Amino acid sequence: MINLEQLKKDIVESQVWKSIFRHGYEDTPRNRVLMVTGNVWMHLHPAKVRKHAVRMRFTWCMGGLTFLMFLLTVVTGIYLMFYYRPVPQYAYADMKYLEFDMPFGMLMRNMHRWAAHAMVIFVWLHMFRVFLTGSYKPPREFNWIVGVLLLVLTLLLSFTGYLLPWDQLAIWAVTVGSNMARATPLLGHEGPFAEFVGANPIYDARAFLFGGGDIGPHTLLRFYILHCIFIPLVASLLMAVHFWRIRRDGFSGPPL
Amino acid sequence: MAEAEERSRTIVVDDKIHTWPHLVRGEFLVTIFVMVAMTLWSLLVDAPLEEPANPARTPNPSKAPWYFLGLQEMLVYFDPWYAGVVLPTFIIIGLMVIPFIDINAKGNGYYTFKERKWEIMTFYIGFHILWVVTIIIGTFFRGPGWNLFWPWQRWDPHKVVALTNVDLPYLVGLRDYWAQAGFGLFLVLFYYVFSTWLFYKWVVWIKGKEFMIRWGAVRFAITSFLFITMIGLPVKMFLRLVFNIKYIMVTPWLNI
Numbered sequence: 087m088i089n090l091e092q093l094k095k096d097i098v099e100s101q102v103w104k105s106i107f108r109h110g111y112e113d114t115p116r117n118r119v120l121m122v123t124g125n126v127w128m129h130l131h132p133a134k135v136r137k138h139a140v141r142m143r144f145t146w147c148m149g150g151l152t153f154l155m156f157l158l159t160v161v162t163g164i165y166l167m168f169y170y171r172p173v174p175q176y177a178y179a180d181m182k183y184l185e186f187d188m189p190f191g192m193l194m195r196n197m198h199r200w201a202a203h204a205m206v207i208f209v210w211l212h213m214f215r216v217f218l219t220g221s222y223k224p225p226r227e228f229n230w231i232v233g234v235l236l237l238v239l240t241l242l243l244s245f246t247g248y249l250l251p252w253d254q255l256a257i258w259a260v261t262v263g264s265n266m267a268r269a270t271p272l273l274g275h276e277g278p279f280a281e282f283v284g285a286n287p288i289y290d291a292r293a294f295l296f297g298g299g300d301i302g303p304h305t306l307l308r309f310y311i312l313h314c315i316f317i318p319l320v321a322s323l324l325m326a327v328h329f330w331r332i333r334r335d336g337f338s339g340p341p342l
Numbered sequence: 343m344a345e346a347e348e349r350s351r352t353i354v355v356d357d358k359i360h361t362w363p364h365l366v367r368g369e370f371l372v373t374i375f376v377m378v379a380m381t382l383w384s385l386l387v388d389a390p391l392e393e394p395a396n397p398a399r400t401p402n403p404s405k406a407p408w409y410f411l412g413l414q415e416m417l418v419y420f421d422p423w424y425a426g427v428v429l430p431t432f433i434i435i436g437l438m439v440i441p442f443i444d445i446n447a448k449g450n451g452y453y454t455f456k457e458r459k460w461e462i463m464t465f466y467i468g469f470h471i472l473w474v475v476t477i478i479i480g481t482f483f484r485g486p487g488w489n490l491f492w493p494w495q496r497w498d499p500h501k502v503v504a505l506t507n508v509d510l511p512y513l514v515g516l517r518d519y520w521a522q523a524g525f526g527l528f529l530v531l532f533y534y535v536f537s538t539w540l541f542y543k544w545v546v547w548i549k550g551k552e553f554m555i556r557w558g559a560v561r562f563a564i565t566s567f568l569f570i571t572m573i574g575l576p577v578k579m580f581l582r583l584v585f586n587i588k589y590i591m592v593t594p595w596l597n598i
Contacts, residue, residue: 121362131365134358140365144453147372154373158380178394185391196384204380206409210469217440217465220449220458227441234437241409248407254392254399262414263406266426271596277423278596301397340451 130329132337139338144219148212149332152240153325155205159243162198163314165190170250172310174303177252202244209240221338229331232324239321246313249306257301260309264301267292402486402499411480412473418488419578421597429575436468436568443565445557460548468572507588510581526591530598533577537570 097103098110109120119133138144169188170180184191213233216222222230249260268274272283273291280290288299297304406414416425448457455462485491486499510529511522542562546554554562581587591598 118360131361137357199389222441223450257395258404262404269422270427
């Protein structure tokens, strides 16, 4: 007969186990602090937070949920990347393939899209909440700026992803959204004073965005790389700054 | 008595609780709840996929992604260089400067309307009224030809809309090209100068002379410029909807 208690003790007290898990769930003040400081994910938080700032009524959970939506789009997005080719001949067919042939393909695509929409809404509500509690006031001014940049990146992430299904909705929404770029003063060929700079349809702000005068294969590849690599990378860096600053400035509530 | 008061104050300041379990528990529960909601949403509603991209067939209406429809809606009232490039830039800059132009030390880290009602009302005008309402109009009330339709109305692509818009300098009787341009330029400059004066009087009236000195010329200039520019949108909307005015200023290079 195996002695389960002894077996558990042997495992938990082995060198291997202890090298991974430094402490158990023992409910002591010391351990509660260790739970946060001894864990790379948990230590996004300070060990202690203000009581009133923990309430959902105060934070609305919107910052955290924006981050959760980001993680959700990363996970589902990686799944989609396995089956999607950013080439016009294949892109639309791959969407159909995802929908009808891939296990959970449609679910992953739905979740990716709805999480992206939710992320936009959550990040706006987060900004609204931070404004209402005056949480951009000293010493948190710079973190508000980082937050505005993250808000813009969220919109750009969503916008670049919009093109990838390569259907009518995608190219025309992106056409309309990007037409603004050709009206950029000085830099867009239809913008004011463009003639002084020499901007033309294939050499202006929109052409730089598209990789050519019109939406085409080059645009699809460009948006794909922006969507899957460049913007997530920049956003992650800014998120690191954002979260670190929140923690440094004493999380929610009046400054320390 | 004094000692008891002292103690109660220190208790209020030191109201911190352990992140583990108090905050982590809440985050965990909210995460589960939102993940369940996202899964249900993704199971029940499929992401849209239209027919394959066809650059030769423009859908009517072509709408940008919903979060940019506020900008697209602004195109009704302003030219693309302004509605699509300059104004969004001002929105981003305007958001970023908020912590530096708002010198009200109150309301830092807690909810209050009374202590900062003008700041909050300005945010309401910008975010709730202008940004969100234009998105709602663009999403639900715009049909073919970007004409206004009620959500329950059939989208008639042949809806006849009289083109009665007229430039303001023309409306007041100016027929000479340069006289029109000069008059328009004068009006725009007058709008800014007069509004700045009005804004100055208003701030002094509400917050007092002492506040204006503390605020300083730079903060005042940035705030009044951004505020007047923001109010320019509803002003132009009013002029368009009530008086059918297309442009206020017409020049060979740009129109406002």
